[in-house]
Amino acid sequence: MPASAKAMQVAGSDAAVEPVSVEETKKQGSARRDRLVELQRRAQDAWMHDVAYEVDAPRQGALTKEGEVKSSKDKGKWLVTFPYPYMNGRLHLGHAFSLTKAEFSARFRALEGRKVLFPFGFHCTGMPICAAAHKLAKQLKEEQEDAAEEAVAPEQQSQDADAPTAPGQFKTKKTKAVAKTGGKPVAEVLKSCGVADHLITNFIDPKYWLEYFPPYGIADLQTFGLRTDWRRSFITTDANPYYDAFIRWQFNILKKENYIKFGTRESIFDPVSDQPCADHDRASGEGVGPQEYTLIKMEVLDAPAAWRETISKYTGTANAEQKIFLVAATLRAETMCGQTNCFVLPEGEYHVVQAKNNEIFVCGGRSARNLVYQESAVAASFDSEFVKQVLQPDTNAASKQLIESIQTDDALALYKQKPLTYFTAMGKEMIGLKVKAPLTPYEYVHVLPLFSILMNKGTGVVTSVPADAPDDYAALMDWKTKAKLRDQWGVKEEWVAGFNVINVINTPDYGDACAPVLCKQYKVESQKDKDKLKLCKEEAYKKGFYSGKMIAGPFKGMAVADAKKKTAELLVSTNEALKYWEPEKEVLARTGAECIVAFCDQWFIDYGNEEWTKVVREYVADESQFETYGEGTRNGLLKTVDWMREWACSRTFGLGTKLPWDQQWLIESLSDSTIYMAYYAIAHLLQGGILNGMKPNGGQVGTESFIPPGPLRIKPEQLTDEVFDYVFDRTDSLPTETSLPDSVLQELRNEFQYWYPVDIRCSGKDLIQNHLTMSLFNHAAIWKNKPQYWPKSFFANGHVLVDNKKMSKSEGNFMTLQDADDMFSSDVVRLTCADAGDTLEDANYSREISNQTVLRMTTLEQWALETLKKLSAGGRTEKLFLDQVFENEMCSLVAKSFEAYETMRYKDALKYSWYEMENLRKTYCNLTDDDVHPQSITKFLEIQALILSPIAPHFCENLWVSVLKKRDPLWKQRWPVMPAFDKVLHRKFEVLEKDLREFRMAKLNLQNEKKKKQKDWNFDDVVKSACVYVALEYKPWQRSILEYCQTVPLNEAGNAPADPKNWIRGLQQSEAFKSFSKEESKKAMPFASFMMKDEMSARGKDALELELPFNEADMLTERIELIKKQLGISSISFRFTADGKIDGDNSDKINVAQPAKPTIVFLEA
Known part of the structure; x- marks a missing residue:
């Protein structure tokens, strides 16, 4: 980033997102905080003047074959990276907490003597920016319409404004537009990020977000003291033609190697954006995938006449006799031979929908929407062949009205495909119906009430296998034994009396029917004993599935685990069931919609490729090759490697790079973010520090007038696949068809060969299950035969809480990075982040620690100045026992700090380099009654400045330069070399x-x-x-x-x-x-x-x-x-x-x- 980056901060630097607890900082006095901010400014000005963190690979000829410097003084290089943040707003404390792990590593390794590169980019690919821009446009338009409506009757409006609010009603500034689109108005969100009112309308254009937020990201991170070479920063998407070329090259390789395929597959789907919803497109539910069910079809044998009459009104008499099925989603198809009845929720609303194959399905509305997106139900569309041929809306007014009413239904407004629902029925209307249940020996079974059914999971229809399912057994026993309950719900005794438990599975612990045994064991008295039934259910599934044997049904004698899949396949093949999918858990898209599972035609990366998976699994499992700084991260990666299969990599909506061979598709946000760490190696030579790779007034890409921004004067169109193959060492052959000189190609290749591979990548734990694992796969694919270029280590941390609460504006503890820096100073925030923790568990950022640190730091500076001034007038020359002890204990703390930094245990590093160093100083001063030795105190301050500097670089730079009066800046120094630790003295x-x-x-x-x-x-x-x-x-x-x-x-x-x-x-x-x-x-x-x-x-x-x-x-x-x-x-x-x-x-x-x-x-x- 150019030196003018700080100037970019001016436009929004006075804005703050709902400042928190400013009073807390006043406890210690704002003057102390201001002092630390002043030290911060001085240090950053000096770093910028010295161009401290811009670093290039050694020139060609200075490298060995392994890419290491020949000089014995150089300890090699260290490339540390952090997942680039998404640029739809300002950076916040959560970003800061995670990125400090990379920042501390970078500064420590520089102290160690390595040549360190910590580059930082900004992610703009994906759907959220476009969705927010479109939402803003809609809200602003509807606000204008609302204002026009209100202006029609200003007198009445005035009267209404003065009128008292009726009980149960609330006045609000929220417009109709917001009520329609839902959530907080986008304009308010932007204003909370410091966007000026007159700029709001600019954000209707998605590309304006790319121009506005990244410079603020740089400014905030510079204020935070990030040790970054800003020349290498960039934004993603085709707005950056250089990065766009890099992504196209990567995908051409994946396609050529047959890792990318095309087909229809089930995907988590956002109905608002009308496309698959990957992890980065989600507001919640990251890592959740489709769950496959078997949808059991239970034919209704005595459908009410009113149902037939209603259906015939739309379909005509010839189609009125379509078979009607209650459909139930189950994970236990192998138990269907034990059905004694089926259940519905009496107060649940069920949709009677048109399915494919001239069948009618009865299910909950949520599942009906899933079914239509999975092509198992007919869509209510005038373009539908079924609608045209059977409902004939052109001649049937009732059919036309039905389709129109479904299409204008507010409850279905989010969905472009809406199920053809003839009518709805309450569950209690279906009680007592006869249904034919597949595989059961009973000719028919009855529909009974079950009060624990959830309409937002499954279909709302539940099969009943009381031998194996404790919930089913408890409910059936209620209906069999409780006459008053039967009378209350109109359940006839003959509907249950002759339908007894059918033994299905034998388990070693519970015999032929585990549900009755478990219900007796846990003393279940009714279907309302939810907690007891939950325990029974867990035990029954565990024992039945893993150790059970089938004693009934078509696969009698087979292990349950084997019979499960075979039974499902059998039922589907005989048209008694079909496959059905739902999200494993609730998934909310950033558009605000609840996601469904849809069949989508798309390009996908085949992470299920067995050979590919085997290579990645072996690499992750090998501790000698790949470090994770904790088994939790390694196990998480291995687990993801095993379950990750086809990953939808294409989208039709959003920002990004177009698929080179099929440009109607965009590459989704996680798929363009797997090997971009390699691009950092050459970004500065291509883009020259300009985020989008295009100079203002630099001409149009692809024309003669285009002025390349980088020092090598390379144009985007010159970056062919052949060029990238050579630059990124996939081949030793120079490209034959290029206008680029060999020297330019060699310089690009030299940068890559020196810096790669990534030595450590730091990330939040949520990316283990997607980005981090995908990065390993893609490195193994792009550099298939060169594992020396694969990442060497990953470090993952948990989420951060603020004062032991999830960070949110409603809690009053939400802080942007700018807020935190302004409130406490960047070093205090960094130190508090280090104190918060390093594990995969959630960490806690304590504002009380921040307040204490403001006091501690300023007190230490003041003490150091006063003590050195006093000692400059003269002091002891002979070192006594306590002086020797003081210096010896420092040796121990230096060694402990080094080990903690090296193993990414920053809470421990802080403990030794700050808290215990402070305690040691105070103990020394106390025991000597402040009769300290000048050399010992000077040595202490030197060591304190050095070993704390990765965490608090501004404060330590001040100690080094301004307090200790050192000539060379601290950032050029090395880790202190200490004498051997004297254990006896200790x-x-x-x-x-x-x-x-x-x-x-x-x-x-x-x-x-x-x-x-x-x-x-x-x-x-x-x-x-x-x-x-x-x-x-x-x-x-x-x-x-x-x-x-x-x-x-x-x-x-x-x-x-x-x-x-x-x-x-x-x-x-x-x-x-x-x-x-x-x-x-x-x-x-x-x-x-x-x-x-x-x-x-x-x-x-x-x-x-x-x-x-x-x-x-x-x-x-x-x-x-x-x-x-x-x-x-x-x-x-x-x-x-x-x-x-x-x-x-x-x-x-x-x-x-x-x-x-x-x-x-x-x-x-």
């Missing part, structure tokens, strides 16, 4: 710190105990000295226990017994334990438990050491002045013990003391 400090903590606690306990008896008792007035009892070695019985514990197998972490229970039993049975005295035995178990649980959890196996690695007596006596000062006493004496004997005293305190755990007695004057 152990000394650990013991000393613990001793001081215990001594202070003893002092507090004494103070509290004395005050209970004497309120005016004061420790400082009375206590002037103390005696400390130090055990130089363990007692014999303690040594025996420790020696035994050293033999106990430990867990993988080495900080607890591998078997938490049995180790105690082993100790009690040991010879050493049996030799203990009664008193020792009483103490043994508490001591052993404390050492194996408390001590080991903190220190690991070192907790079981028999001797300290240093002389505790010397360590404490050398620290005598420190101990006195910390406790506020004038003298202290030590008593040292060996073998339980005390030197010069007989105090009982020796019974408590042990190595590294002395005890203290305070002496009153």
Whole structure:
């Protein structure tokens, strides 16, 4: 992006999306926040001036065959990427949280000494922008119409405005237009993103969105401090002719390799946009696919005469005798031989619709809509052949009126195809009807009520197999045994009396009829026992499907799992059933419509190709090749690889690249986003930092007047497939038909060969089930024989909550990235994101942490300035014990921080590089009484600035340049090289710190105990000295226990017994334990438990050491002045013990003391 990117921010920089809790920031004072914002501005200005993050591949000749630099000083490259965000609005805190993982990785690897590239693009492909633009146009038009209507009678309008609101009515500014289109007006959404009123109408043009929002994305991310080479940024769709050429090349390869096919397939479908709805087109239900059911046809044997009369009114007498079927969707076709009845919802509304094959179906309205889109039901259209030939609306006025009424039905307004419904009937009207159920031995069964039926799932008609389905059994028993209930709903006894349970499946645990057994076991009393029945149902399905054997039906003797598919195929082949699909769960499109499943003619990518799938699965499973930083991500990818099959890659509505060989289709948004990381390698050479690849007034693409924006002066039409094949190393042969010089081609190829593959791709976990898996597939296809170009690692994180609540405007916790930066400063937001967590579980962004961090950061800066100023006048030259400890502990924190950064555990990295560094500084200052060593403090500030800089780069840059007065900027520095960590010195400090903590606690306990008896008792007035009892070695019985514990197998972490229970039993049975005295035995178990649980959890196996690695007596006596000062006493004496004997005293305190755990007695004057 050009240096003018910040100027692009001006137009909308004053806008904010419903600011949240500004009062909270005032607690710490806005001046502190303003200080951090000022440091942020300074750092960013310096980075821009230094062109800090623009990076190119080394020139040709500097690379090895593997693409690594030959110089021994260079640790190689690091390409980190993040899924480009969709540009239908401003970036928000959810984007920020996920992208910090990539940002932290980029900055850490640069510190490590790698050549780092973190490019960032902007996604515009797909349907949402077009849908919003069309919705805006419709709303604005209808608002104008509403205004014109209201202007007709202004006097009446005025009177209405002054009139009181009637009970149950509410005044609102929402127009008729919004009521018709639903949801929040698009204009209001745009205004909430900072769009000025006079620009709103521009957004009617979908391409204006592409011009407006991406520059704001860049500005917001620059303010956030992203370590990005903005020259490589771009937008997608054919609005960018360079990226458009890249996508066409990719799809030509997939088509040539036979990975792309054409056909009719069932797809999740948005009826408003009238096309398949992929994950990125959904408001909810990502990852949900079509669920296949078997639609059981139950012929109605005694259809009411009124039904026949109504149908004949439209179809004529000749067609009035069409067979009528109640249709039920089931996942358990193999159990149909056990049907005893069927169920309907008494208060449910059922549609009597025209099906194909001259049949009538009775089902819920929702399923009727699915059926017409699946070509199983007839559409209510004057163009329909059935309507023309049978209903004959040209001559039958009733038929014509029926079709018109269906087409103008508001309830069906979203649907371009509407089912031909003759009439509707309530479920209670069908109770008692006789139906012929497939495979059951009964000649017919009856329709009965079932109160748990959901009309928004399935067809609203349910088959009844009481032997296998607990719900069916409970309901049938209700109708059989409860006469009052039968009378209430008009159910005759003979409809149920002769219809008994038919055993269908034998299971080892429940015999020949599991439902009756389970209902008895869980004490189910009626069909209303929903919770109990849910448990029964889960158990029945699990046992029946996985271990059951058929004992009835055409596949008697076969395993249930095998019989399921065979029975469904049999029923379909005999025309007693058909296949039917619904979404596995509710899916809402971004248009606001509930999605259905439709048969669609489309191009699709065949991810089910067995050979392709095998290659990808093996790659993902191989931990030596592919890193996921957690098994949850790897397992999610493997699961997706196994279920992903045909993926619809074409659309007819939206923005994008046209399919090269069939330009009536657009490539959908997930399919054009699988290998674009490779395009980053050359984007700057093609586009020169211009997002759409076209200079203002740069001429039209494809004409002589077009001025290429990139430094290599390449035109889009020069990017042929042959050129891309060479540039992206699919061939070593230079293209034969190109006007591009070899040197230009070599430069492009050089960039790709150096930067690729992607070293890490960071993403939210929702993309595991689509984009991330598809990226692996497509890399394996495009670079089929070159796995060295496949992604090396993926990192996925959970969603982010704000103050433990889902981020939403209604909760008052929604924040755009700009809001958050303005409220807290970018470093504070980044740090709080790091603190929120790194796992696949939902993380929590705490605004309280942000407020605390504003205070912490500004306090540290102020302390550093004051301390360095004081030390500049002179300080200690000799380094004492605490100085040595301070520097040694820094070594440990540097090492721990490095490991945490390297393994993408940023909450831990923050813990070590910030919280524990701060605690260490405060402890050092406290123990030295602020008599700090100048070199130690300078070293601390240098290390603090370096190891925290991936998370808080602006603050750390200021520490480095402005506080420490370093000549070279921090962004050029490397990870600190530390001396070897001194474990003995660390152990000394650990013991000393613990001793001081215990001594202070003893002092507090004494103070509290004395005050209970004497309120005016004061420790400082009375206590002037103390005696400390130090055990130089363990007692014999303690040594025996420790020696035994050293033999106990430990867990993988080495900080607890591998078997938490049995180790105690082993100790009690040991010879050493049996030799203990009664008193020792009483103490043994508490001591052993404390050492194996408390001590080991903190220190690991070192907790079981028999001797300290240093002389505790010397360590404490050398620290005598420190101990006195910390406790506020004038003298202290030590008593040292060996073998339980005390030197010069007989105090009982020796019974408590042990190595590294002395005890203290305070002496009153």
